[in-house]
Amino acid sequence: MQDLALRSKFSLWIFFAKNSHPMKASEYENNLRKVTDIDSIRKFWGVYQHLQRPSKLPPNCELFFFKDDIKPVWENKHNRGGGKFIIRPREAVLDEVWEKLLVETLFCAHPLLCGIDLSSKRSEISIWTKELELYSQKEDFKNWIFGVLGFAEKVFLEYKEHPLTEDIAPLEKDWDYLLQTAKNNVQ
Numbered sequence: 001m002q003d004l005a006l007r008s009k010f011s012l013w014i015f016f017a018k019n020s021h022p023m024k025a026s027e028y029e030n031n032l033r034k035v036t037d038i039d040s041i042r043k044f045w046g047v048y049q050h051l052q053r054p055s056k057l058p059p060n061c062e063l064f065f066f067k068d069d070i071k072p073v074w075e076n077k078h079n080r081g082g083g084k085f086i087i088r089p090r091e092a093v094l095d096e097v098w099e100k101l102l103v104e105t106l107f108c109a110h111p112l113l114c115g116i117d118l119s120s121k122r123s124e125i126s127i128w129t130k131e132l133e134l135y136s137q138k139e140d141f142k143n144w145i146f147g148v149l150g151f152a153e154k155v156f157l158e159y160k161e162h163p164l165t166e167d168i169a170p171l172e173k174d175w176d177y178l179l180q181t182a183k184n185n186v187q
Helices: 025-030 041-048 091-107 135-149 165-186
Strands: 005-016 032-040 061-067 083-087 113-119 124-129 157-161
Touching (some): 005 041, 005 091, 025 032, 091 113, 124 135, 135 157
Antiparallel strands (some): 005 032, 005 061, 061 113, 083 124, 083 157
């Protein structure tokens, strides 16, 4: 059997945290690990058959399949200014929706696609994109997602832009201040 190459190389990343408290970007990155690169159909299925299905993943776990060594963080130059389409399927169809979108993402040659992520904590799937400057680009992605799923009327789809680093840096300082104040008030 001939092994077919994917149009783009993808990397599987995993994030796992022991608890779900809000964390700084550096803490998040410390819990994010690149597992392997995937450049062919055979390699993908070899990896995929060993992954837990979404409904069986432990809490606070995320799986990412991202193109061309794009690190799955907002601050990455490819993700900067971009966003993600968020899908929250019913638990009964979570595994099916994940598999359909994952396979289609691996074969999608769209230049603005960054990757796909599955969050067990929120039971949601996100399709990450580079910056979408035109309304028509968002509509094209939305229609592609609905076409993949084939049951658009049953799926709520939300688009959320990634915050820019300069927008979240002051929030991290405020969060540190609030935590310190809370600790001081308890003592």
